[in-house]
Amino acid sequence: MPIPTNFLSPTRVSAKGRAFSQIQEWIIDGTLQPKEKLNDADLAQALGVSRTPIREALQLLNVQGFVEMFPGVGTQVTSVNKEDVSKILPPLGVLQALAAEHATPLISQDTIDTLREINTEFAQSIKKGDFYSALKQDEQFHNIIVENAQNSYITNSISNLQAHVLRLYFHQSIILTDDSIEEHEAILKAFENSDSETAARIARKNWLRAIDEFYAEQKDRDEK
């Protein structure tokens, strides 16, 4: 799911694992549309495996909030409400803020330099209008901070929310602006000053701002 920096080892990946990754990808990028019915027999044939690994993959996607299961009735992709940006980003914001706070005394100057490079690439992607690359670089930036907080409970909570953010991006609910560029730099400055309180405050603001931008964009569309 997160796959931040390292590739998955090319060791025997299970049929369940392949099914999970593939179906999740299809749901996130919209190949499988919200409310679409998921027939495990069909998916099994499509992926060339039996129904068992499909069933197991769907159950994991269920707890992750990507599919709904109605016992004895059917399984379907969960719906996407664009307004969910305002529901996902607050918890993601406070968790990212906490991660920044905890990472402050642990992060090395080397890592900060790496983050600065990623932020430069992020800025270039934004300028070029390559928002998908920008989103992935933004995610990478924050994931490195999260890793440095060295707290698996924070990491796990965040990675789940992040997958939903990616899905919202594909459904045109997440807008990226260049405000993030200088906020990222401000976080790095706070790290260098060992100012965990400032790092946390800006990190949270960095995520919450996207809510306002979404509604501003919506208003903009409505007026046309």
Added chain:
Amino acid sequence: MPIPTNFLSPTRVSAKGRAFSQIQEWIIDGTLQPKEKLNDADLAQALGVSRTPIREALQLLNVQGFVEMFPGVGTQVTSVNKEDVSKILPPLGVLQALAAEHATPLISQDTIDTLREINTEFAQSIKKGDFYSALKQDEQFHNIIVENAQNSYITNSISNLQAHVLRLYFHQSIILTDDSIEEHEAILKAFENSDSETAARIARKNWLRAIDEFYAEQKDRDEK
């Protein structure tokens, strides 16, 4: 009588559901010890079902962080490090604080009254030394606040962490003190004053304090 929040109708509970609940309970209360090997065939026989629902339940417990699975090798209960209190409570604290913040403008006086009753029962349990009841009442108190925040992403993130807190209680890593009683009341006052900032601040402090208490207790034990 206070609302017994949500008792799901005991309709048609699947074998998988029963297996999941039972195994989770065994892990939380220590019946299944950390690092203990989990043989799905044995569990299947013990619960009178086939391996399939056991396997599915174990996979859910895996993503929840209660069991570790080593493909082709074995499945075991995750280890429990007492120091994990200091890893779980910070994210739980910020999420509970966020829930309190969001609940503030939504919560009714009726609900606040109910919370006050629960806090009274909580206080009585503490005084009697009935810490398990106290823990459940504390959980109920906070869960009602979480519900009122009306944000499923917050709810889901919290419920997972909460299950681990319960497990830590059984492993003597969570200590309850009567400081919580007045903090709870302070949160209720903040609700009545529509002061979301104060509600959030105290809610977070309420959870973080348990870390200090754990280490104070540890130090106390070491000195003996």
Added chain:
DNA sequence: AAACATTTGTCCGTATGTATA
């Protein structure tokens, strides 16, 4: 080094339950 024992991973058949005509 090779065969073995154990455990997980996968397949597929069948029973059960739900919705619809």
Added chain:
DNA sequence: ATATACATACGGACAAATGTT
């Protein structure tokens, strides 16, 4: 209301992978 069609839930057997003797 009954029957029918369909999807899921579960069971049991086989195959694959791993660690060991």
